[in-house]
Amino acid sequence: xxxxxxxxxxxxxxxxxxxxxxxxxxxxxxxxxxxxxxxxxxxxxxxxxxxxxxxxxxxxxxxxxxxxxxxxxxxxxxxxxxxxxxxxxxxxxxxxxxxxxxxxxxxxxxxxxxxxxxxxxxxxxxxxxxxxxxxxxxxxxxxxxxxxxxxxxxxxxxxx
Numbered sequence: 416x417x418x419x420x421x422x423x424x425x426x427x428x429x430x431x432x433x434x435x436x437x438x439x440x441x442x443x444x445x446x447x448x449x450x451x452x453x454x455x456x457x458x459x460x461x462x463x464x465x466x467x468x469x470x471x472x473x474x475x476x477x478x479x480x481x482x483x484x485x486x487x488x489x490x491x492x493x494x495x496x497x498x499x500x501x502x503x504x505x506x507x508x509x510x511x512x513x514x515x516x517x518x519x520x521x522x523x524x525x526x527x528x529x530x531x532x533x534x535x536x537x538x539x540x541x542x543x544x545x546x547x548x549x550x551x552x553x554x555x556x557x558x559x560x561x562x563x564x565x566x567x568x569x570x571x572x573x574x575x
Contacts, residue, residue, distance in 0.1 A: 428484065436474040446483050457487055459497050462504060472488070 429445050443450045453473075457463050463482055465473040475483075482504075489500040 421550065422487075429479050431477060436476060437480055438476070439465075439473045441476045442480055442483060444451075444485055445480060453483065456483070460486060460501055461510070490504065547572070 429447070431445060437445070438448050439453055442448075443453060446453075457465070460482075463479060463486070465475040465479050468474055485504065486500055489495040489503055490497065495503060
């Protein structure tokens with residue numbers, strides 16, 4: 416039964432074209448909404464912040480379009496109020512992996528360990544590079560003389 420529901424949700428999700436930016440009309444068409452609804456949702460959901468072009472036209476990225484589809488699913492599909500949908504989105508942003516247990520104190524510690532490991536690797540690599548530069552002398556290529564001066568005795572300006 417669960418697989419049928421998942422298949423139906425996958426079929427309900429419209430395909431988002433592979434583009435960098437979408438205009439508000441394109442997003443409205445993809446999501447099956449009116450443009451004024453998207454503009455209103457921008458004021459209600461702080462996560463939804465499309466860029467604006469030099470002319471003031473809204474330019475949505477793919478993640479903005481996906482967010483609009485999530486909001487539509489929550490509000491229209493699951494019956495959330497706008498405030499409830501806002502809270503649901505905030506909770507999913509705090510916990511990106513629903514399988515992972517909530518542990519707010521462990522996450523910063525893991526992140527700090529990962530950063531420390533990356534810095535340690537970078538230090539080791541930089542030391543290796545510095546060692547290679549210090550031990551391997553660079554042999555200067557012999558420079559070829561490009562101009563020849565004619566001797567004053569020959570009298571020939573273009574002697575070889």
